[in-house]
Amino acid sequence: MLPPDLLKPSTVHNLLELGLTRGADFAEVFAEDSESSSIDLLDRKIDSIGSGNSFGVGVRLLYGDEAYYGYSSDAEEAALLKLTENLAQAHREHRPGQPSPFRQESVPDRHAVRVDPESVPKRERVDLLRRLDERVRRHGEAITQVGASVSEKKRAVLIANSEGLWVEDGRQYSRIRVSAIAEKGAGPQVGVESPGVLGGYEFFAELDLEKLSESAAGSALLMAGAGYIDGGTMPVVLGNGFGGVIFHEACGHPLETEAIRKQASPFAGKLGQPVAQPILTAIDDGTLEHRWGSLNVDDEGLPAQRTVLIENGILRNYLSDRIGARQAGVPRSGSARRESYRFAPVSRMRNTYIDRGPHTVADMIASIDFGLYAKKMGGGSVDPATGEFNFAVQEGYAIRKGKIAEPVRGATLIGKGHEVLPLISMIGSDLELSAGMCGASSGWVPTTVGQPTLKIDRILVGGR
C-alpha cells in the first residue's frame, strides 16, 4: 500500500474537486510509489547492481471525450493543485462541483506474496545467478557467453476518482532472464528465456534452473549449427507458449478500443461475425493467479476480468478502457493499463491466449509436405491499423514430408493478422503461457502471451 504520509485523502479530494469546478465531467488521481531492483551477471561476473524509487502523482480530467493528463513527482498539495489548474486551462468554464465521498474498495489479493523479497538477502540472488551461469556453461565450449539477470519491482498504487472510487493495490513483480550465446563458426546465435510472475521471491526459490538453462543453451546451440531457410509462402506449425506473440501483436492490439474507436482496425464493426475457424477461441484474462500480466484492479480501479475475445471463431468482445468503451459503445473490460504514473491509462492486453484445441503436434507435422516448424518465436511488431505484422523465429526447423527435419535460422513470419487468423486450421492441447513486455501508447506493461501449438495453412516466411 502507498505510504500514508505520501498523499493525504484531503489532498486527493481537493484535486478532484478542483478538476470538477473547472468544468471536468470526471477527475481521477493515480499515485504510485515503486521500488525496483536488478542484478545482472555477464561474462561470469556480477556486472551491475542497481535499485531505485519511482514516485509520482498523475491527474486526469475528462471533458466529454477530451482527456487532459499531467503528472509530477512533487507530492506537495500546492504543486499538484497548480498542475490540475494548468490542465484545466483550456476549459475556462467554471461551475460548482463536488466529488462523491470516497468509498474504500477493498480488493482481494489473488496474487499474494508468499516470500517477501525484502526478507531475502541480495547475496542469495547473486548465488542464484552464478548457479544459472554455471549450468548454462555445462552445455559445452560452444557456449561462448552467458548473461543472466534478476529484476524485481514492487508497485504500490492508489486510484481515486470523482465518482467516489478509492482503491489501493500492491503489485510485486519478479522476473529472471538468461541468455546464452553459442558459436560454431557460422556466426554467434543467442538463446533467451525470461520467465516472470506477479508474485514474490518464492518464484526464484522454486525455479527449475536445469530446465531454464537447457532451454536457452539448447536453442542457441541448435541455431548456431543451423543453415538458412529458403523463404517463400508455406504452411507453418507455430510452437506453444511465446508463439502466442503473433496473436498478441496481430490480433490483440487491433482488438483494443484504442484502435477500434478510431475505426483504425480491421476488426472494427465485426462483433458477432466470424473472424476465425470454429476451432479457435481466444481469451484475455487478467485474473489468472500470479501470471505476469494479471492485475487485482486495472489502472482505472476496475476489478480485473476474464474477457472472451473470440469464441468458436466468432468475434465477441474488445478490450476497453473508460474512454474507449464509451466511444466504441462496448462495456468496460478492466483492461485500462499504464506503465507508471507518467502515462494516462488506455486499453491494453493482460494474459492473452488462444485456448486448447483437439489436435496433436504430430498430426500437424504429418499434414505438411514442406513447411516450417517455428518452435520458439522471438519478438515482432505490428501496424494495428492495417494488421501487417513481422515476427522473428528464434528456433525453427524445416518440415519435410511430414517430419521435423533440419534446424533453420534467420526466418521471419510476415502477414496480416485478420488474414492469417482464418488460416489457423489445427490447434493442439499443449497450452502454455509466456511472459513478455508490451509497448504501446501507455508505455511498457507486463503481459502474457500464449497458445497451444497450432498450424497456419500458409504464411510468408522470410529467409534467404
Added chain:
Amino acid sequence: MESQAAADYVLALAREHRLPDVDLLVTGEERLTLRVNRGRVEKVDQSTAQGLGVRVVRDGRTGVAFTERFEQGSLEKAFLAAKENAQLQDPTDVLLADPPPAVPDPEGLGLYSPTLDALNAEQLAAFALEAEAAARDADRRVTAIPHLSVSRESGWYEVASTHGVKYRQRSNAVGAFCQVLLEERGQRKSGNASWARREWRPEAARELGRLATSRGAALLGARPLPGGKLPVVLDEYSAPGLLGMYFGAFSGEAAQKGQSRLKGKLGEPIAVEAVTLVDEPHRIGGPGSRFVDAEGVPTRTLPLIERGRFAHFLYHIESARKDGRSSTGHAGRGYSSGITTRSHNLVMPPGPHSLEALTALEPRCLLVTELEGGAGCNPLSGDISIGVQGFLVEQGRRVQPVDAVTIAGNAFDLLRDIRALGSEYQPNLSRLFIPPLLVQGMALSG
C-alpha cells in the same frame, strides 16, 4: 528540494561517509503533448519529471541507485542503496575522472531554442488540427487518421562527482507524428510522417499531413515480389533505421564480453572504401552532441570506419582500462541505469547521388521506404530478416509498390556490398546521419 541542491546534498553525503569516488546524474524534463482526432483535441499530456542516479565506487566495486523524489529521506535512501549495492559487485577497474581542464559553453552546441519553451497548447493544437485536415483532404481514400500528435519537450541533465566534475547542458525540440490509413479495393495501407525540429514552423503542419497521406497512397495497389536476389536501395529513413540496429558492435565493452562481431578486427577492412563513419560529439544541433560524457570525460571526434577500415572501438572508463587504453568519452547513462557505451552523432559522409539517381544505377532494384520492425534483425550475429515496404524500380522509374516482402542478409556483409551512397540525410532530428545506400546481394522473399 531543487535539483541543484539535491546533487549537492548527495555529494555531501559521500563526503560524510568518506567515500571519495561517487558520481551522479540529475535530469529534468518538461513536456507538452497534444493528440487530435476528427477535428478535435482529444488528449493533452502535460508533465514535469525528474530523476537522480548515483554511482558509488568502493574498493573497485560499483553500485548504482536512483530516486525520483528530491527530498532528503529519499536522496539518502538512494545513496545508501548504491553504497550497499557496491558490496556485491565483482571488482571492476573504475577510476573516476578528474574534471576536464576547460569545457566550452554547451549552449554553443545549438541544442536549445528559447522560443520553443514558450509554445502553448493552443499553438500546438492549431498545428495538429491543420496537419489532420491536410492529411484528410489530400486523398479521398483516407479512411482514418489513427494518430496525430504534436509535442514540445525541454530537458536538461547534470553530471557531477566528488572529483569536482560539474557539467550541465540543456536541449529542447518540437515534433509531430502523423499516421494516415487509406483503403482501396479492400487493401489498407498506412502512411507515416514525422517532423522533429528545433525551430517552430507552423506551415510545416500542412506539409506533414500531405506527406503522410501521399506516402500511404503511393503504397496502395502494392503486390508481393517473387523471391530472389535483387539490388536494394535503402532510402534516407530506412538506411539509418536498418544500420542503426547493428552499431552496438562498435562498443569496446561489447567486444570484451563476446558480444561484438568486430572483436579482433581493428585495422581490418570491414566496409567498401567509399564508407567512412565518424562519431561527431560537437556537431552543431546534433541531438547527441555534448562536450563531456556521462562520466565527465571530454568528448572528441572519433572515426569508427575510415575508408572502409575499422578504426576505433568506443570506450568508457572501465572498458578502456580493461584494454589498456583511455576512455574515448563514450559513457552514456540514464538516471535509473548504470554506465553504458553510447555513441553521440554517427555521421557517414554522403555520396554524390540523389535518391532517384541511386535507383537508376541498376536496371532493376527494390527501393525500401519503410521497415516493419526489427525483430528479425540480430545485432549480435548481424543477421537481417525484415519485412519492408517500398517500390520495384526499373530503369530509375517506380513501376510497382510492393508489400509482403522481406529482405535478408547480414549487416556486416552489407557494409561490404554497398555500391553507392546517396547525397541527403533525412531532415528530422536524429543522432544518425546516414545517407541512402544502394546495396547488392540481399535476398528477397515474397
